[in-house]
Amino acid sequence: MHVDLIQPTDRRWRDTLAMIPHDFYHLPEYVSLESSRLRGTAVAAYVEQPGVRLVLPLIRRAIPGSDAFDVVSPYGYPSPIAQFEDVALVRGAFSAVAQTLREQGFVSMFVRLHPILELPDGAFTGLGTLIVHGQTVSIDLRQNEAEQWRGIRARYRTFLNRSARLGHRAFMDDTGEHFDRFITLYLETMRRHNAAPEYFFSRDYLSGLWHQLRGHVHLGVVEVNGLIVCAGLFGESSGIVQYHLSGTDEQALALSPLKILIDYARCWATRRGANDLHLGGGVGGAQDSLLHFKAGFSDRRHLFKTWGVVLDEQRYAELSGGALRSTDFFPAYRGVTSVGSAPRCPPSEPRSLGL
Numbered sequence: 001m002h003v004d005l006i007q008p009t010d011r012r013w014r015d016t017l018a019m020i021p022h023d024f025y026h027l028p029e030y031v032s033l034e035s036s037r038l039r040g041t042a043v044a045a046y047v048e049q050p051g052v053r054l055v056l057p058l059i060r061r062a063i064p065g066s067d068a069f070d071v072v073s074p075y076g077y078p079s080p081i082a083q084f085e086d087v088a089l090v091r092g093a094f095s096a097v098a099q100t101l102r103e104q105g106f107v108s109m110f111v112r113l114h115p116i117l118e119l120p121d122g123a124f125t126g127l128g129t130l131i132v133h134g135q136t137v138s139i140d141l142r143q144n145e146a147e148q149w150r151g152i153r154a155r156y157r158t159f160l161n162r163s164a165r166l167g168h169r170a171f172m173d174d175t176g177e178h179f180d181r182f183i184t185l186y187l188e189t190m191r192r193h194n195a196a197p198e199y200f201f202s203r204d205y206l207s208g209l210w211h212q213l214r215g216h217v218h219l220g221v222v223e224v225n226g227l228i229v230c231a232g233l234f235g236e237s238s239g240i241v242q243y244h245l246s247g248t249d250e251q252a253l254a255l256s257p258l259k260i261l262i263d264y265a266r267c268w269a270t271r272r273g274a275n276d277l278h279l280g281g282g283v284g285g286a287q288d289s290l291l292h293f294k295a296g297f298s299d300r301r302h303l304f305k306t307w308g309v310v311l312d313e314q315r316y317a318e319l320s321g322g323a324l325r326s327t328d329f330f331p332a333y334r335g336v337t338s339v340g341s342a343p344r345c346p347p348s349e350p351r352s353l354g355l
Contacts, residue, residue, distance in 0.1 A: 001096035004046045010206070013044050016055045016081070021117060023242060024216045024235035025078035031057045033208045034074035037201070043071075045080075045097040051198040056059075056080035056097060056111070063107060063333065068315055070108045070331060071101060076235075076242070077278075079114035082123075090123040098127060102311040107319065108331040109309045115302035116240060116276055120178045128309030129330070135301045136281040136285045137173040137294040141241075148266060153296035159256065160263050170264035173219045173231075179210055182219060183232035185247030192250060201245075211231060217244075219355075220265055222257040230257035234265055241265065264295060278302075306330070 006013055008028030017026060024030060028042070035042035042059040047054040057078045058071040072077075101109055108126070113119070115136040124130050139148060149157065173179070183206050188200050196270045209217050216237050222230040232246030248258055262279065269277050282291035283303055307331035310316045319333035327345065329335070 001047060001092055002182075003093075003100040003169050005043045005098045005100070006046045008042050008044075010044075012046055012048070013055060016046070016053060018080045018130070018186070019053070020055075021238045021240075023077060023112075023114060023240050024213065024237040025215060026055070026057055026074040026081060027073060027213065028057075028108075029212045030076050030209075030216075031059065031078065033060045033205065033212055033323070036208075037205050038072075038074075040072075041217075043102070045227055047093040047096065049089070049093070051085040052082065052091065052093050053095045054080055054082040054097075058109070058111075062108075063226065063319060066319060068107050068312075068319065070110070070311075071103065071106055072110045073110050074113040076244070077112055077114040077115055077117075077208045079112065080119065081114075081117060082119060087122045090119060091125060091127070094123060094127050098309050098311060099162075099255040105312070107310075107312045107315050108342050109307075109311060109335075110330055111307040113305040113307060114331055115281075115304050116278055116303075123255060128307055131308070131330075133304050133306060134281050135291065136207075136304050137279045137291070137298055138300050138302060139266055139277040139279070139298040140300055141266070141274050141277055145267075145270070148257065148270070151298050151300075152263070154298045156259055159259060163255070163260055168222065168224050168257070168260055170220060170222045170257075170260050172268060173221050174209055176219060178221050178228050178231060179219055181228045182233070182247065183207075184222070185228075185231050186245055186247060187247070188250065207246075220261050220268075222260045222264075224252060224255060224257065227252075229255065230259055230261050232265075236269070236272075236274065241269040241272075241274045241277045243277065243279045258293075259296075266297070290325075 008031060013028050027067055031042040038059055038061055040059040043058050043060055045056040057074060059073055060073060062069055082090050113126040183203055216235060218234045218236060219233055221228050221234050229249040229252035233244040234240040235244050246258060266277055280290040
């Protein structure tokens with residue numbers, strides 16, 4: 001089975017997205033932006049054979065302290081997407097992808113799978129390691145408003161009704177007038193939570209999300225007494241709306257404006273005809289207060305999985321100090337500070353704020 005490693009400008013990438021449900025994480029512009037942030041090169045493994053068509057977004061990166069390279073998913077859930085007649089055909093395509101990367105000298109591949117756009121586990125049988133990291137939460141927007149509202153935690157409904165009476169309002173800022181305010185709130189939130197360094201996205205990177213993915217990235221804001229106290233980015237593509245990044249003014253934490261923002265995004269996305277609002281999970285896939293907060297909006301759950309493949313076992317062992325695999329970290333040679341290993345979900349406000 002033939003595999004091509006294609007560039008973001010290759011028409012086959014976008015043509016495949018036009019045929020298969022996908023997320024904004026799969027867009028070539030997003031992968032290119034991520035590759036610049038990670039100082040790598042954006043590519044996609046592309047397979048088109050009778051009965052199967054597949055695109056897997058990847059970033060080629062140099063391995064520090066060596067002349068070797070590996071490949072990793074961009075931030076988020078940029079799972080392989082595939083159109084196929086039989087699971088065996090997808091497994092064959094993945095096997096061919098691994099073999100092609102092996103022949104080109106890559107040491108390992110680390111892929112974050114999409115909780116909603118699931119592929120059968122059988123597609124990965126005998127190919128590396130699948131790990132389940134935890135649950136994520138989504139809202140089924142195909143339900144009517146009454147059904148969606150009933151799915152929200154009773155305390156949240158009481159809170160949202162009270163906030164509406166007080167005149168707190170949320171809206172989508174299509175002009176980007178408040179984008180600088182979003183950046184400030186996001187970075188302040190990361191500092192407040194002592195977030196890992198990789199979550200401190202640069203202002204240029206955050207601005208790139210807005211300017212390079214216009215139409216696929218939306219800015220939601222919450223206004224209280226004339227001040228923007230919460231703002232967040234939502235990705236949108238192929239009927240999936242993703243709650244991506246957000247920040248909240250420390251002085252407004254008691255008002256829990258993120259609840260207002262998410263509920264507004266739910267209504268907004270429903271009006272647009274979207275199928276799912278995916279809220280993600282806890283920090284690093286944990287069963288933590290962040291997951292509990294998100295669970296207040298829906299009882300719908302998904303599994304977040306990652307897929308790791310050692311492509312060159314000898315080189316992997318050399319780079320990892322003799323360890324071929326690590327159950328806690330992949331790839332082992334990048335250590336716990338790598339942005340291309342553990343599942344990533346930046347901390348948000350909810351830890352103990354009226355959950």
